[in-house]
Amino acid sequence: MDQDQRDYEKIKMEKEDIIKKLDERDYKSLKKYLIETNEADLAEIIEEIDSKEYALIIFRMLPKEFAVDVFSYLDVDTQVDIASAVSEVELKHIVDELYFDDMIDLLEEMPVEFVDKVLEFVTPEKRKLVNEFLKYPEYSAGSIMTIEYVSLNKNFTVREAMDYIRKVGLSKETIYTCYVTTNTKKLIGIVSLRKLVTSNPDEKIVDLMEEDMIYINTNDDQEDVADKFKRYGFLAMPVVDAQMRLVGIITVDDIIDVMEDEATEDFQKMAAMTPTDESYLDTSVFTLARHRLPWLLILMVTATLTGGIIKKYDDLLGKFLILSTFIPMLTDTGGNAGSQSSTLVIRGLATGDIKVSDFFKVVFKEFRISLICGITLAFINFLRLVFISGESVLISLTVCTTLIFTVMMSKVLGGVLPIAAKKMNFDPAIMAGPLITTVVDTMSLAIYFRVASLLLF
Amino acid sequence: MDQDQRDYEKIKMEKEDIIKKLDERDYKSLKKYLIETNEADLAEIIEEIDSKEYALIIFRMLPKEFAVDVFSYLDVDTQVDIASAVSEVELKHIVDELYFDDMIDLLEEMPVEFVDKVLEFVTPEKRKLVNEFLKYPEYSAGSIMTIEYVSLNKNFTVREAMDYIRKVGLSKETIYTCYVTTNTKKLIGIVSLRKLVTSNPDEKIVDLMEEDMIYINTNDDQEDVADKFKRYGFLAMPVVDAQMRLVGIITVDDIIDVMEDEATEDFQKMAAMTPTDESYLDTSVFTLARHRLPWLLILMVTATLTGGIIKKYDDLLGKFLILSTFIPMLTDTGGNAGSQSSTLVIRGLATGDIKVSDFFKVVFKEFRISLICGITLAFINFLRLVFISGESVLISLTVCTTLIFTVMMSKVLGGVLPIAAKKMNFDPAIMAGPLITTVVDTMSLAIYFRVASLLLF
Numbered sequence: 001m002d003q004d005q006r007d008y009e010k011i012k013m014e015k016e017d018i019i020k021k022l023d024e025r026d027y028k029s030l031k032k033y034l035i036e037t038n039e040a041d042l043a044e045i046i047e048e049i050d051s052k053e054y055a056l057i058i059f060r061m062l063p064k065e066f067a068v069d070v071f072s073y074l075d076v077d078t079q080v081d082i083a084s085a086v087s088e089v090e091l092k093h094i095v096d097e098l099y100f101d102d103m104i105d106l107l108e109e110m111p112v113e114f115v116d117k118v119l120e121f122v123t124p125e126k127r128k129l130v131n132e133f134l135k136y137p138e139y140s141a142g143s144i145m146t147i148e149y150v151s152l153n154k155n156f157t158v159r160e161a162m163d164y165i166r167k168v169g170l171s172k173e174t175i176y177t178c179y180v181t182t183n184t185k186k187l188i189g190i191v192s193l194r195k196l197v198t199s200n201p202d203e204k205i206v207d208l209m210e211e212d213m214i215y216i217n218t219n220d221d222q223e224d225v226a227d228k229f230k231r232y233g234f235l236a237m238p239v240v241d242a243q244m245r246l247v248g249i250i251t252v253d254d255i256i257d258v259m260e261d262e263a264t265e266d267f268q269k270m271a272a273m274t275p276t277d278e279s280y281l282d283t284s285v286f287t288l289a290r291h292r293l294p295w296l297l298i299l300m301v302t303a304t305l306t307g308g309i310i311k312k313y314d315d316l317l318g319k320f321l322i323l324s325t326f327i328p329m330l331t332d333t334g335g336n337a338g339s340q341s342s343t344l345v346i347r348g349l350a351t352g353d354i355k356v357s358d359f360f361k362v363v364f365k366e367f368r369i370s371l372i373c374g375i376t377l378a379f380i381n382f383l384r385l386v387f388i389s390g391e392s393v394l395i396s397l398t399v400c401t402t403l404i405f406t407v408m409m410s411k412v413l414g415g416v417l418p419i420a421a422k423k424m425n426f427d428p429a430i431m432a433g434p435l436i437t438t439v440v441d442t443m444s445l446a447i448y449f450r451v452a453s454l455l456l457f
Numbered sequence: 458m459d460q461d462q463r464d465y466e467k468i469k470m471e472k473e474d475i476i477k478k479l480d481e482r483d484y485k486s487l488k489k490y491l492i493e494t495n496e497a498d499l500a501e502i503i504e505e506i507d508s509k510e511y512a513l514i515i516f517r518m519l520p521k522e523f524a525v526d527v528f529s530y531l532d533v534d535t536q537v538d539i540a541s542a543v544s545e546v547e548l549k550h551i552v553d554e555l556y557f558d559d560m561i562d563l564l565e566e567m568p569v570e571f572v573d574k575v576l577e578f579v580t581p582e583k584r585k586l587v588n589e590f591l592k593y594p595e596y597s598a599g600s601i602m603t604i605e606y607v608s609l610n611k612n613f614t615v616r617e618a619m620d621y622i623r624k625v626g627l628s629k630e631t632i633y634t635c636y637v638t639t640n641t642k643k644l645i646g647i648v649s650l651r652k653l654v655t656s657n658p659d660e661k662i663v664d665l666m667e668e669d670m671i672y673i674n675t676n677d678d679q680e681d682v683a684d685k686f687k688r689y690g691f692l693a694m695p696v697v698d699a700q701m702r703l704v705g706i707i708t709v710d711d712i713i714d715v716m717e718d719e720a721t722e723d724f725q726k727m728a729a730m731t732p733t734d735e736s737y738l739d740t741s742v743f744t745l746a747r748h749r750l751p752w753l754l755i756l757m758v759t760a761t762l763t764g765g766i767i768k769k770y771d772d773l774l775g776k777f778l779i780l781s782t783f784i785p786m787l788t789d790t791g792g793n794a795g796s797q798s799s800t801l802v803i804r805g806l807a808t809g810d811i812k813v814s815d816f817f818k819v820v821f822k823e824f825r826i827s828l829i830c831g832i833t834l835a836f837i838n839f840l841r842l843v844f845i846s847g848e849s850v851l852i853s854l855t856v857c858t859t860l861i862f863t864v865m866m867s868k869v870l871g872g873v874l875p876i877a878a879k880k881m882n883f884d885p886a887i888m889a890g891p892l893i894t895t896v897v898d899t900m901s902l903a904i905y906f907r908v909a910s911l912l913l914f
Contacts, residue, residue, distance in 0.1 A: 007684075008812055038669060040689045162654065169655045176633050176650070176692075193633070193650060197619070198626045212495060227464075230717065232497045233710040235633075235692060252709055253690040259713065260687065263720040264804055270724075271800035271890065272793055280805045281815060285822060289829040292797050296790060296864075300834055303789040304841075307782035314778050321771050324781045325764035328898050331785050332760040333753060335792070336729055336891045340749050343728035347721055348737045355465055358738060365742060372746040377757055384761075407753075433728065433890055434793045441785050 015045045022054055031061050039066065043073030056085050068097040076109045077282065084114065092121045099173050101146035101254065104133045141225050142218035144258065145239045145248030148173040151181045152205050154188060159201040165193070174251050177236045180209045187215065187238055187246040215240050218247060222258045227352065229255045266350060270343065270432035272299060295434070302438045306331075306445050313449040316456070322391070323452055326399045327445070334406040334444045335437035337373060341366050341414030342436050346428045349418060356423050362415045370411035374404040398452045405451075406444035413439060472502045479511055488518050496523065500530030513542050525554040533566045534739060541571065549578045556630050558603035558711065561590045598682050599675035601715065602696045602705030605630040608638045609662050611645060616658040622650070631708050634693045637666045644672065644695055644703040672697050675704060679715045684809065686712045723807060727800065727889035729756060752891070759895045763788075763902050770906040773913070779848070780909055783856045784902070791863040791901045792894035794830060798823050798871030799893050803885045806875060813880050819872045827868035831861040855909045862908075863901035870897065 014037070021030040034042065042062075049055045059082055062070060071079060071094055083091060083106065095103060095118055107115050107130065115134075119127050129147065136142030150172050152161050161178070169175045178196070180189035189209030199208055214232055216225050216239045228237065229252060239248040265275040272295035276283065310317065310327075317323055345362060348354030354362065378400035385396035414436050418428035471494070478487040491499065499519075506512045516539055519527060528536060528551055540548060540563065552560060552575055564572050564587065572591075576584050586604065593599030607629050609618050618635070626632045635653070637646035646666030656665055671689055673682055673696045685694065686709060696705040722732040729752035733740065767774065767784075774780055802819060805811030811819065835857035842853035871893050875885035 008814075036669065038671065038689070044688075166655055169651055175654065193654070194626055197632065197650070198623050212493065214495065230713055231501075232495070233713075235709070252692070252713075256687055256690075256709075256713070256716065259716055260808060264808065267724070267727075267800050267804045271796045273797050273801070279810050280801050281811065281818060281822075285825040285829065288801075288822070289826045292794075292826070293830055293833055296793055296797075296830060296834055297837065299793050300786060300790045300838065301841075303786040306785035310782040310785075311779070317781060318775075318778055321775055322768070324774060324784070325767040327781070327784055328763035328767075328788050328902070329757060329760040331788065332792075332894060332898060333757045335789075335894070336753055336756050337749075339728045339891065340730050340753075343724050344730070344737050347724045351717060351721065353736050354738065357465075361738060365738075365745070368742040369746045369749070372742065373750055373753060376746075376750055377753055380754065381757065384758075434796065437789060437792065441789060445785065 011041065011044050011048060014041070015048050018045060018058065019049065019054065022057065027061065030058075034058065034061060035063065035066060039069040040073045043070050043078075046070070047075055047078050052081055052085070056082060060086070060090075064093060065097070068094055072098060072102050075279075076105060079106050080109055083110065088117075091118070095121055099146050099148055100129075100133075101144065101173075104130065104143075107134065136218060139222045140218065141216045141220040141222060141239050141250060142248070144222055144225075144254050145218075145250045146173050146254075147248050149236075149238075149246075149249040150175050150178040151185075151246065152178050152191065154180050154182075154204070154206040154209065156205045157201065158196050158199050158203050158205070158208070161191075161196055161205055162201070165196075173249070174236050177234070177249075179238055179246055179249070180205055181246050185245040185247075187213070187240055187244055189213065190238065213238065216250065217241075223262050225250060226255050226258045226262060230259075262350075266346070266429045269427060269429035270346065272296070272430075272432070272434040299434055299438050303441065305442045309442060309445045309449065313453070316449060316452060320395070320452065320456055322395060323398070323448070327448075330399070330402055330406055330444055330448060331437070331441045333377065333403065334410045334440040335433065337370070337407045338410030338414040338436035338440050339433035341369075341411045342418055342432050343414075345415050345418045346432060349422055349428050354419070356419055359416075359419050359423075362419060363412060366411045366415035367408070370408040373411070374407035377407060378403045394455050398448070398455050401451050401455075402444060402448040405447045406440065409443055409447075410436065410440045468498065468501050468505060471498070472505050475502060475515065476506065476511065479514065484518065487515075491515065491518060492520065492523060496526040497530045500527050503527070504532055504535050509538055509542070513539060517543070517547075521550060522554070525551055529555060529559050532736075533562060536563050537566055540567065545574075548575070552578055556603050556605055557586075557590075558601060558630075561587065561600075564591065593675060596679045597675065598673045598677040598679060598696050598707060599705070601679055601682070601711050602675075602707050603630050603711075604705050606693075606695075606703075606706040607632050607635040608642075608703065609635050609648065611637050611639075611661070611663040611666065613662045614658065615653050615656050615660050615662070615665070618648075618653055618662055619658070622653075630706070631693050634691070634706075636695055636703055636706070637662055638703050642702040642704075644670070644697055644701055646670065647695065670695065673707065674699070680719050682707060683712050683715045683719060687716075719807075723803070723886045726884060726886035727803065729753070729887075729889070729891040756891055756895050760898065762899045766899060766902045766906065770910070773906060773909060777852070777909065777913060779852060780855070780905070784905075787856070787859055787863055787901055787905060788894070788898045790834065790860065791867045791897040792890065794827070794864045795867030795871040795893035795897050796890035798826075798868040799875055799889050800871075802872050802875045803889060806879055806885050811876070813876055816873075816876050816880075819876060820869060823868045823872035824865070827865040830868070831864035834864060835860045851912050855905070855912050858908050858912075859901060859905040862904045863897065866900055866904075867893065867897045 018030065046055050046058055059067060107118060119130060148171060150165055150168060165175050176193045178191050178193065179187060180191060181187055189211050190213050191205060191209045195208055214228060214237065216237050218239055218241055236249050236251045238246055239250060241247050261277050268275040274291040276291060345354060381403060382396050382400045385391045385399060386393060417431040421431045422428045475487065503512050503515055516524060564575060576587060605628060607622055607625060622632050633650045635648050636644060637648060638644055646668050647670050648662060648666045652665055671685065671694065673694050675696055675698055693706050693708045695703055696707060698704050718734050725732040731748040733748060802811060838860060839853050839857045842848040842856060843850060874888035878888045879885045
């Protein structure tokens with residue numbers, strides 16, 4: 001049993017314990033049990049409980065601060081359930097205490113009436129901010145940033161800065177990176193808490209701050225933001241508007257989610273599906289079918305091209321019916337060989353390991369690999385066909401020559417197409433296995449029958 | 458041009474500027490230019506420079522501290538090149554200043570003589586540690602942890618703790634999470650710098666520390682470590698041995714690399730390749746071919762099963778040669794339908810979105826999705842065959858009935874096989890497109906000819 005499974009079993013047992021206590025109305029020992037549980041674990045337990053009523057009772061038993069922490073770990077669906085069920089006072093508390101980015105995530109999923117209700121609670125200033133944040137495009141830096149950062153005045157001494165951080169620190173998403181801004185909120189420097197802690201208390205912020213900053217623009221795509229985090233290894237990065245005014249920060253924990261979502265999206269695209277960040281189990285059968293059907297249809301129609309080629313050679317096939325028995329093996333091997341190459345190249349482009357300018361290096365590399373793979377596979381297949389299956393040498397030669405060409409063509413195309421797509425500003429991930437298979441099938445059958453015509457007549 | 462491409466162009470331009478200055482021996486302005494560049498960017502520029510000699514000159518021009526920072530951002534290959542070329546004094550400086558985990562990563566890649574040389578520099582105590590670290594299995598928590606953490610005594614006051622951190626803070630990988638240990642190095646609590654900064658200076662660490670800790674064992678797999686980081690959102694986590702003694706910490710920036718490597722590994726496995734974390738461009742053609750050939754071979758041999766089925770029905774095929782023209786379309790569609798399902802399920806298992814216990818939910822879901830997809834595809838194909846291609850109704854019915862069964866079988870298998878693999882402690886990622894395609898091909902051809910026999914005779 002692996003770690004994952006063990007964690008899950010633990011959560012399940014704790015869930016059952018809690019339900020048992022609820023059934024027995026043993027609220028006193030339950031409350032003690034709950035507050036001793038880790039917030040993230042408790043959030044998962046609440047998500048796993050089928051009865052919404054029980055989930056709500058548990059949530060309401062938690063001490064206020066603790067409840068908000070647990071709430072912030074919940075998935076958005078459960079958050080919406082709870083937020084819709086609690087009293088107005090409780091809701092106000094949650095909204096007040098949640099970090100701004102978590103609140104925006106929640107509001108984005110709630111019905112309009114609910115958003116209006118929440119906006120009544122907050123100060124006019126915050127209301128304006130909420131409305132601005134809700135306008136940032138999905139997947140932009142603006143949509144994932146938060147406003148709870150520590151901003152310092154450049155004329156502060158370290159001592160003043162530390163006093164200020166001591167006062168405001170608990171309500172900030174991070175205090176480990178502080179941002180130095182002017183009166184007009186222009187970002188002019190960054191200073192880490194580590195620097196503050198290890199510096200002389202009388203030094204000025206302006207002398208300590210890093211001015212050569214790496215920053216993000218509100219409209220940057222979240223994938224580019226993730227790339228910057230990977231590159232520089234920061235814990236947080238500032239987000240600025242076109243006037244270099246600091247409008248928010250993004251912290252590394254949010255980036256971990258982005259990275260996971262972006263990888264999932266690539267997996268989905270590469271398997272010919274419309275990508276979604278919804279959970280598989282929570283998505284309806286119709287939505288899932290809708291994400292898959294268009295691609296299946298396009299690929300099915302494209303695949304019928306192969307039928308045309310086979311038809312063209314039906315007199316050949318009529319004479320040598322045995323040729324048809326090798327069709328699936330040839331097309332499958334071509335598809336597999338192409339998928340290997342395109343997967344490596346697509347992933348390399350995504351991680352930055354391969355650049356568009358490496359085009360010829362990749363082509364030459366795949367050409368040589370395909371030569372090795374094609375010849376080896378053909379050789380082994382030839383021996384098998386002649387000595388085990390007892391096919392004629394000419395038939396075996398036809399199959400194996402085609403095999404070499406198919407593997408070479410698939411691998412070179414698998415290397416070329418993703419880079420070409422990127423060059424033309426398409427997503428390389430669509431140039432994966434399914435599409436390559438369809439392209440290669442047609443070409444390999446054309447080669448197959450051409451070789452057969454030459455060798456067998 | 459996307460962000461990635463823009464970053465790359467910028468690096469390329471800077472690289473050319475630097476090479477020009479080197480060619481002109483304009484060292485003064487070069488040095489100024491270099492120290493104004495961001496460390497991570499400079500590391501990338503050095504990696505991109507083809508001349509090892511120039512790379513070394515640049516590296517040697519950097520101020521000592523700055524040089525080590527740049528060094529820590531370099532990929533291991535370039536690190537090995539530089540470490541092998543610099544003088545013993547320079548090497549000693551690098552080794553002294555590098556964080557322990559970065560040094561271990563470097564030593565793991567160096568030839569034995571080199572490791573011995575490095576071990577001569579360090580204190581006997583550190584030497585023992587290095588030898589211990591080099592023994593941790595690859596991909597274990599032990600192999601990625603570092604020893605530069607802040608450990609506090611539980612009887613310290615906040616003031617004492619802050620004084621201590623001020624003294625040692627610059628040499629630690631992180632100071633934002635501090636670890637409370639006993640004299641025998643047993644881990645008894647964790648306290649964040651945020652908590653220290655926002656607490657009364659006279660409070661005792663023992664009253665502030667979190668005792669309900671989440672920790673990692675040295676032998677835990679790095680993938681499980683990454684899951685814990687995702688789950689709890691920590692910046693760092695402690696690593697303990699079997700006696701709960703603190704032996705190291707893992708920081709979130711290292712986990713970002715682990716997450717990327719683990720996703721890459723899954724991509725490779727799902728495209729039927731032996732996974733590797735080597736860069737594509739730096740791996741030799743023979744190594745790449747060796748990672749691909751075994752799987753191509755296995756899948757090729759398995760695919761020949763389909764030949765046997767076609768052969769069995771050669772009298773049927775002889776009479777209705779047209780049947781052979783639909784074989785690639787049927788097998789491709791089956792493969793694509795199966796890849797969609799298996800990809801979603803494999804990814805869901807990897808992210809924890811799907812659990813082994815969801816088996817029946819997944820099967821039922823895929824069954825319903827496949828019904829929708831299968832019937833829709835078959836219906837559209839039927840219309841196309843009868844009205845556009847002018848095929849007979851019976852042939853069209855044969856093809857489209859097979860299509861429904863193929864899609865249903867592929868999707869259900871695509872859902873079942875990854876979960877079954879996980880249940881049996883195999884890696885679900887091998888149950889992806891290529892293997893499913895091969896399995897489904899055989900079964901769909903069997904159905905095809907069975908249906909044809911029934912309808913056409």
